[in-house]
Structures are given as C-alpha cells and as structure tokens.
Amino acid sequence: MDLLTAAIQDLVAANHILEQQRVVDTFGHISVRHPTKPNRFLLSRARAPDLVESGDILEFALNGDPIDASGPKPYLERFIHAALYAARPDVNSIVHSHSRTVIPFSISEVKLRPVAHICATIGEEVPVWDSHDNFGDTGMLIANLDTGRDFARLFGRASSVLMRGHGSTVVGDSIKEAVFTAIHLEVNAELQLKALQLGAVKYLTRGEVEQVAARFRAGKSGEGFDRAWEYWCRQAGAMRNTPLRG
Numbered sequence: 001m002d003l004l005t006a007a008i009q010d011l012v013a014a015n016h017i018l019e020q021q022r023v024v025d026t027f028g029h030i031s032v033r034h035p036t037k038p039n040r041f042l043l044s045r046a047r048a049p050d051l052v053e054s055g056d057i058l059e060f061a062l063n064g065d066p067i068d069a070s071g072p073k074p075y076l077e078r079f080i081h082a083a084l085y086a087a088r089p090d091v092n093s094i095v096h097s098h099s100r101t102v103i104p105f106s107i108s109e110v111k112l113r114p115v116a117h118i119c120a121t122i123g124e125e126v127p128v129w130d131s132h133d134n135f136g137d138t139g140m141l142i143a144n145l146d147t148g149r150d151f152a153r154l155f156g157r158a159s160s161v162l163m164r165g166h167g168s169t170v171v172g173d174s175i176k177e178a179v180f181t182a183i184h185l186e187v188n189a190e191l192q193l194k195a196l197q198l199g200a201v202k203y204l205t206r207g208e209v210e211q212v213a214a215r216f217r218a219g220k221s222g223e224g225f226d227r228a229w230e231y232w233c234r235q236a237g238a239m240r241n242t243p244l245r246g
C-alpha cells in the first residue's frame with residue numbers, strides 16, 4: 001500500500017473513532033499532513049465524521065485553499081489546520097472538536113490541567129484562545145487565515161488549546177497521537193470536574209507530565225498510542241471499510 005492510501009485509510013478510521021468516543025458529533029474534524037508533500041494536508045469534505053469515507057478526503061494547501069478548486073464543499077474551519085501546519089513543522093495531525101466536558105474550562109477561571117497519568121499528553125496546563133481578544137464580536141469560528149494565524153500564535157508549542165465558548169484543538173506527531181490526546185482531553189475534563197467537587201485537587205507536576213508523555217511518545221509498535229489505536233479501531237468498527245493494518 002502506498003503512503004497516501006495508508007494515510008487516507010487511517011484518517012477515515014480516525015473520523016469514526018473520534019465519533020465513537022464522543023469527541024466529535026455532527027461537527028468537528030481531523031486532518032493529517034500529506035505523507036509525501038509536507039506543504040499540503042488531507043481533510044474530509046464538510047461532512048459528519050462518522051459518515052466520512054475515503055472518497056471524501058480532499059487535499060489542501062497551507063493557506064487553506066483546496067488543491068481542486070472545483071471539488072466539494074470543505075469545512076469552514078479548515079484554517080485551524082492550515083495555520084497550525086504552517087507554524088508547526090513538527091505537527092502531522094490535528095483534531096478540532098466541541099467535546100462537551102472541555103468547554104466549561106474555556107469559559108471559567110479554572111485551568112484544564114492533567115489529573116491522571118493517562119492524560120499527560122494534553123500538556124501541563126491547557127491555554128485558552130479567546131477570539132474576542134483580537135477580533136471582537138465574531139461568529140467565533142476560525143473561518144479565515146488571519147484568525148487561524150492568531151490562533152496558531154497563541155497555540156505556540158502546546159499540544160492542546162481550548163477555544164473560549166467553542167471547543168478545543170489538539171495536535172500530534174501522528175494521527176494515533178492526535179486521536180489519543182483528543183480523547184484524553186475529554187477524559188481529563190470529566191475527571192477534573194469530578195475532583196473539583198470534592199475539594200482541592202492535586203495535579204500532575206511538570207516533571208510527571210514530561211516523563212509520562214515521553215514514555216507514550218517513545219512507545220514501540222503495539223505499545224502506547226499504537227495499542228490504544230488498535231483497541232479503538234475495533235470498538236468503533238473503524239475498519240469496516242478498511243482491513244486492520246500492521
């Protein structure tokens with residue numbers, strides 16, 4: 001199988017996994033950097049993630065323009081992906097979602113921070129980007145490159161960022177890492193909300209976050225992100241159109 005076909009296959013599976021894990025629903029999207037043309041990325045046409053098939057995947061330039069201008073309607077918020085791939089050569093996959101438990105942390109004073117070791121890849125403290133800071137009253141979507149670049153500037157070297165009153169965006173070195181972190185951003189929000197009801201919360205220290213995240217990222221085939229990916233693929237029936245690859 002060639003690299004592009006494999007990337008599209010994994011991207012379709014990721015769409016189904018993220019829906020099954022309740023990270024995305026009607027809205028939300030995941031992209032991957034083109035495996036042989038790093039100045040392009042792959043993202044579905046505007047469609048609910050659970051319905052995405054390989055024929056829906058489109059190619060985009062890093063300014064957000066579809067390579068085929070006569071193709072189907074793309075997602076309005078593709079500029080999140082475009083601006084982050086342009087700003088972060090280390091990033092190869094991006095998830096944008098409105099997963100529900102995360103949103104309270106984007107509109108309150110309480111920072112989303114890792115409370116469990118499995119959630120360490122979200123980063124030590126998840127920043128919040130507020131569209132109102134630089135753009136005032138808007139539709140609150142990243143619907144052009146200007147807003148995307150502003151978002152990418154605040155994103156910096158983070159692995160996940162919340163968007164005030166909107167949702168979150170997560171990046172990874174691979175589709176498997178981005179899916180893992182997106183799912184655990186939601187898990188952490190659930191756990192942290194529960195813990196806060198009990199009183200003072202002890203968060204992971206910076207050193208713990210670094211060590212746990214490094215261990216996941218150093219995982220060999222069948223370990224860490226790979227192990228989780230295989231499990232979620234089976235749970236989601238994500239390979240219903242595509243056989244499980246080694």
Ligand SMILES: [Zn+2]
Binds near residue numbers: 028097098
């Ligand atoms: Zn959105």
